[in-house]
Amino acid sequence: MTETPVLALEHVHHEVAGRTIVADLSLTVRSGECVAVTGPNGAGKTSLLRIAAGEVHPSRGRVLWNGTEAWRLPDWRLAAMRAVMSQSTAIGFSFPVADVVGLGFDGVGRRASPDLRRRAIARALEAADVFHLAARDVSTLSGGERQRVLFAKALAQLEAGSAEEQRRALLLDEPIASLDLSHQITLMQAVRRVADDGVAVVAVLHDLNLAAAFADRIVVVHDGRIAADGPPEATVTEAMLARVFGIVRRTATVGARAVPVVAPQFWEVPALRS
Numbered sequence: 001m002t003e004t005p006v007l008a009l010e011h012v013h014h015e016v017a018g019r020t021i022v023a024d025l026s027l028t029v030r031s032g033e034c035v036a037v038t039g040p041n042g043a044g045k046t047s048l049l050r051i052a053a054g055e056v057h058p059s060r061g062r063v064l065w066n067g068t069e070a071w072r073l074p075d076w077r078l079a080a081m082r083a084v085m086s087q088s089t090a091i092g093f094s095f096p097v098a099d100v101v102g103l104g105f106d107g108v109g110r111r112a113s114p115d116l117r118r119r120a121i122a123r124a125l126e127a128a129d130v131f132h133l134a135a136r137d138v139s140t141l142s143g144g145e146r147q148r149v150l151f152a153k154a155l156a157q158l159e160a161g162s163a164e165e166q167r168r169a170l171l172l173d174e175p176i177a178s179l180d181l182s183h184q185i186t187l188m189q190a191v192r193r194v195a196d197d198g199v200a201v202v203a204v205l206h207d208l209n210l211a212a213a214f215a216d217r218i219v220v221v222h223d224g225r226i227a228a229d230g231p232p233e234a235t236v237t238e239a240m241l242a243r244v245f246g247i248v249r250r251t252a253t254v255g256a257r258a259v260p261v262v263a264p265q266f267w268e269v270p271a272l273r274s
């Protein structure tokens with residue numbers, strides 16, 4: 001018998017003010033899988049992630065967490081099953097960084113011992129490279145530092161959830177958008193480790209090169225539908241890049257790998273050519 005996916009979206013359809021945002025979309029994610037979701041601006045990626053997280057109820061279709069519909073799960077149970085790092089979450093209050101990360105832990109890990117809590121928070125701070133900022137007021141951080149704190153908060157929640165639930169997921173919306181190059185790589189390495197530890201990971205990423213380097217699967221969303229779903233070498237193709245992103249190759253080679261390197265020196269947008 002096949003294992004129940006950690007997350008399953010079945011024929012999810014979502015409309016806002018009469019406009020279709022997500023159209024009959026089905027997707028499954030299993031334990032240990034790292035799935036990158038990509039696509040043009042406005043394609044529906046954030047909407048898809050919020051629906052998957054159980055934050056938004058779709059107009060039609062079902063969202064299943066470990067086989068149970070999301071809306072049937074009490075909040076604490078859903079929080080133990082999946083941690084979410086949203087796109088540009090505002091932290092509008094003065095709080096030490098360690099306490100913000102602690103909030104991630106406390107929602108789920110109320111029964112944990114103080115020692116376990118302290119160690120989980122320390123591990124999350126380390127993994128996001130914000131340990132040195134633990135005592136800083138979060139409202140004084142740079143954009144990239146704040147993004148790494150939110151990543152640490154999600155990791156702390158995920159670890160707290162391990163006491164309640166084996167089959168968990170980490171959902172990330174553009175987690176590297178504000179990060180410098182080295183932190184993009186270290187965050188993606190941390191994400192990969194989380195997946196290798198058996199957690200199902202779904203990350204919205206615009207950087208197809210990083211997505212191809214770290215994800216097992218790339219799901220390309222276009223106009224609220226899945227335009228491609230498979231391993232990087234099957235999804236990041238010239239045909240997909242032309243069809244979904246409207247870019248075409250302008251040099252003879254695009255890197256020496258099975259997956260083309262998607263960088264401005266190799267590609268162009270014909271309509272914008274001078």
Ligand SMILES: Nc1ncnc2c1ncn2[C@@H]1O[C@H](COP(=O)(O)OP(=O)(O)OP(=O)(O)O)[C@@H](O)[C@H]1O
Pocket residue numbers: 016017021039040041042043044045046047048
């Ligand atoms: N509450 C809303 N009311 C009206 N339109 C909305 C609402 N939420 C999302 N949309 C629209 O739905 C579409 C999909 O939005 P979404 O944020 O999911 O896109 P995205 O793929 O994450 O885009 P980006 O890459 O720019 O972050 C967009 O056209 C957006 O304007």
